Every structure is written in structure tokens, then in C-alpha cells.
Amino acid sequence: MQKDATLDAKGLMCPMPIVQLAKKVKELKSGQVLELLADDVGAKEDVPAWCSRTGNQLVGTETEGAILKFYIRVK
């Protein structure tokens, strides 16, 4: 999937992937797509919850072994 930036949150556990994600999104422009990499199983539910709450759009998810990839379009 096309992306403008990547945030590697592998090795971080809840809530740090979400906290880093919130900070990173602020650096990006509206419409840009951020790729988030995480291996915390909690992220599977946390990232969609964060997106729906903040109005940023989750445009895709992929799994590569234990690594979860999220694609988020910035509001």
C-alpha cells in the first residue's frame, strides 16, 4: 500500500504504540498515509479504536508473521 511515512513501534507495548502514533500523526499533513508497524497484539484492537475516536481513517491492515501493519489516512 502507498504510504507517506512509516512509524516503527515494534517492541513497544500498550499504550506506547498509540502514544507514538498520536504524536506522529500531528507531524503529517491531512490526507497523507502513515504506515504503523507494531507487534503488540493489543494494537489489533487499539489502533482501530484510536482511529474511530480521533477521526483518522484506517485504510488498510496487513499481517506479516507477528508484525501488524496499519495504514492510516490522516484527518
Next chain:
Amino acid sequence: MADKMCMVVSEGSFDKAMMPLIMGQTAAAMGSEVHVFYTFFGTKLVTKKANPKLPGMWRLFTGMFRNRMKKVGIPGYQEFVKQCQEMGVSFYACTTTMGLMGVKEEDLLPGVKILGAAAFLKLAGESQTTLFIG
């Protein structure tokens, strides 16, 4: 307007100390306005000397817990409080229990406000979520 979230913390052990920070930082990251009110044994947690330990026999394992949390990106207690404040989380010490616990205004961490029960209840009344950690 942003959603509001309130927490009351009445215990001062490591687990009770970390929970409101984890929840508070996450809520702030989700765009909520967060208020954490410390009372009774929680009051010590917003002082400059705060270095919470696990309760009872678990106390001995506090360092191990802290190291494990560091490995997954969760900072040490004092640093964590600072990060929460940077994200807009507000911390309050209860006036009455400050006296009870021997905590003075100058002992409080920078940015911590002193609040009475009525003022906190006003905030809680305006909140969509209120959690009690004790």
C-alpha cells in the same frame, strides 16, 4: 469540544501509580481532556519524592517490573508523569488529604494543582468517563 475523562487515585503503590498514567496518556492520545485527582495514599504520587513500590511482598520485585516496562517503551515513574503533562494530562492533589499525609504545597511536582472535592466533582460531572483507582 473534547471529551473529558476523570480519574481518582486513592492508593500509592506502583501498580496504582502506573495505571492512571497509562490510561491517562492513552486517553490524551485519543483526544480527550484528562484530569487525575490524587487523594489519601495517592497524594504521595504527585510529590517530587514519589518512587512507588509494588504492595506487600511484591515490593521486592518492583525493580524487575520497572525494567520490564522500560523494555516495552514505558518510562520510569517521574518521567512518565512529565510525558503525561506534556500531552495535556492535568494532575491534582486533594487539599484535605495533603494535610493528612503530611504533603506540603512545595513538595508537589511542578504543574500539579491543589483542588477540593467540590471542584473535582464539578469536573467529574462534566466527564463522559470517570474511573476510580484504589
